[in-house]
Amino acid sequence: MVAVGDMLVGYATDGGVRKRGASGGLVTAVLAAALEKGLVENVVVMKHINEFEAVPIITDDVEVVLASTGSLHSVPVNLAKYAVGRKVAMPAKPCDAQAVIEQAKRGMIDLDNTYVVGLNCGGSMHPVTTKKMLVEMYDIDPEDVIGEEIEKGKLIFKTKDGNEKGIAIDELEEAGFGRRDSCRYCTIKIPVNADLACGNWGVIGDLAGSATFCQVMNDKGVRLLENAIEAGRIEVQPASEKAIAIREKVNTAMVNLGNTLEGKILTEIPDEARIQYYLDQMANCIDCGACKEVCPVCACGEDSKCTMFHSLVDDYSMSMYHLVRLLHLSDSCIACGQCSDVCPSDIPITILQSRFAIPAQRKREYTPGMNVDETPPFFEVILK
Amino acid sequence: MVEKEWEPKIVAFCCNWCSYGGADTAGMGRFQQPASTRVIRVMCSGRIDPLHVFNAFLEGADAVLVTGCHIGDCHYVNGNEKTEVRYKFLEDMLQQLGLEPERLHLNWISASEGERFAHFIRDVTAKVKELGPSPLKPAGVS
Numbered sequence: 001m002v003a004v005g006d007m008l009v010g011y012a013t014d015g016g017v018r019k020r021g022a023s024g025g026l027v028t029a030v031l032a033a034a035l036e037k038g039l040v041e042n043v044v045v046m047k048h049i050n051e052f053e054a055v056p057i058i059t060d061d062v063e064v065v066l067a068s069t070g071s072l073h074s075v076p077v078n079l080a081k082y083a084v085g086r087k088v089a090m091p092a093k094p095c096d097a098q099a100v101i102e103q104a105k106r107g108m109i110d111l112d113n114t115y116v117v118g119l120n121c122g123g124s125m126h127p128v129t130t131k132k133m134l135v136e137m138y139d140i141d142p143e144d145v146i147g148e149e150i151e152k153g154k155l156i157f158k159t160k161d162g163n164e165k166g167i168a169i170d171e172l173e174e175a176g177f178g179r180r181d182s183c184r185y186c187t188i189k190i191p192v193n194a195d196l197a198c199g200n201w202g203v204i205g206d207l208a209g210s211a212t213f214c215q216v217m218n219d220k221g222v223r224l225l226e227n228a229i230e231a232g233r234i235e236v237q238p239a240s241e242k243a244i245a246i247r248e249k250v251n252t253a254m255v256n257l258g259n260t261l262e263g264k265i266l267t268e269i270p271d272e273a274r275i276q277y278y279l280d281q282m283a284n285c286i287d288c289g290a291c292k293e294v295c296p297v298c299a300c301g302e303d304s305k306c307t308m309f310h311s312l313v314d315d316y317s318m319s320m321y322h323l324v325r326l327l328h329l330s331d332s333c334i335a336c337g338q339c340s341d342v343c344p345s346d347i348p349i350t351i352l353q354s355r356f357a358i359p360a361q362r363k364r365e366y367t368p369g370m371n372v373d374e375t376p377p378f379f380e381v382i383l384k
Numbered sequence: 385m386v387e388k389e390w391e392p393k394i395v396a397f398c399c400n401w402c403s404y405g406g407a408d409t410a411g412m413g414r415f416q417q418p419a420s421t422r423v424i425r426v427m428c429s430g431r432i433d434p435l436h437v438f439n440a441f442l443e444g445a446d447a448v449l450v451t452g453c454h455i456g457d458c459h460y461v462n463g464n465e466k467t468e469v470r471y472k473f474l475e476d477m478l479q480q481l482g483l484e485p486e487r488l489h490l491n492w493i494s495a496s497e498g499e500r501f502a503h504f505i506r507d508v509t510a511k512v513k514e515l516g517p518s519p520l521k522p523a524g525v526s
Contacts, residue, residue: 274482
């Protein structure tokens, strides 16, 4: 039947799910089947409120899972921490899957109990920026939006009155809108670290738009798919050579773009100006601690070094909290962008973090969250 | 009144079994060294958390020295190897932060190497004197 490494194209058998889901509803159907057949106890899904808001929920109701279909580009939430201590299946962007593995390395998640269905991701947008962009660039009232889509490098919004308007993403990003900074220089677009790597890249011909490309990454992926096929929820067929080539082409283009943008976003700062740069960036910090709270790779809990040794009474030139976090995350930051998203003072913490993390990780040839058997280099002591 | 020459403040973390002994030997051997160091004794260099180094800088140290036993000589089998892993991260981080690399040093000094200790302190003090006060020094601390 299904084997590790298989490249498949599949879709949900249920007409409704297939139509509502982004490209074939395969992911929704796989998640529903996993819950139905008792593979997992819960499923983490996003409950759709509107185009700019969705709440993650942990459910054991198949109907809720089936009703959650749809992709949202402007709700950039990381789901990894919802899997802590539970037996769940969850959809995941590459950075969610990375965070799940990082949590597993720190003993917080049992990977045997966690099924991760990866989704291709070209980047996500911040809801506030998106709303602003709709008004300024699209001349659309955010309230009127009923759907969005990314097609051929264009971001298309559909409105209530049936119209749609698309603007090239490059153009939007030039104007300071579009994807979040960390998504622009991200280079993991296909979640090869998840159990299944799904997405609509490489779905061609008459299936385009109504099927999902799916690569089986490991034994858990095989179990997920076979379970869904047995339950009669999905149908799969091998992907054609051409489809695989197209998927690879899209991926290469995206990764190359990410590499180019990295140089533009993480601009070189001369040695002597750097300390002032960091002091200026962090000057507005109000010590709320939200960046730690949302960090999907942080597994310290409440009593952590960064908070316990940081006191507001200290009149230090730089916050101990940030110093500890910058060091602590330099081997494990996955640049998911959560910290920048939640910062009430709009400090671009993800960028600051990446300035430390990216060189440190490259030097050690280590990418966090890709392989559970790799020890984080900070903990690696090689006995000579 | 004669203006006193600025003297850097250097925090040296010394391992109880080696470099602390080394500092002792330096004193007993009467090797000349500047009075710029404040020695903090730890039971093993593996005890030195990057946090201690940050704290030293934020409290006004102009340089921080991390010293311990030579690799293979650790009293606790591999404590200094753990230090080394951490130190490399710390080094990269402080460099990215914009602090001069001369302000942070790692050195292995055994209890018998008194002269090496004194020489190390002289060396670092001279370098830091050239650099001037640390940019992380809080206001009001000389």
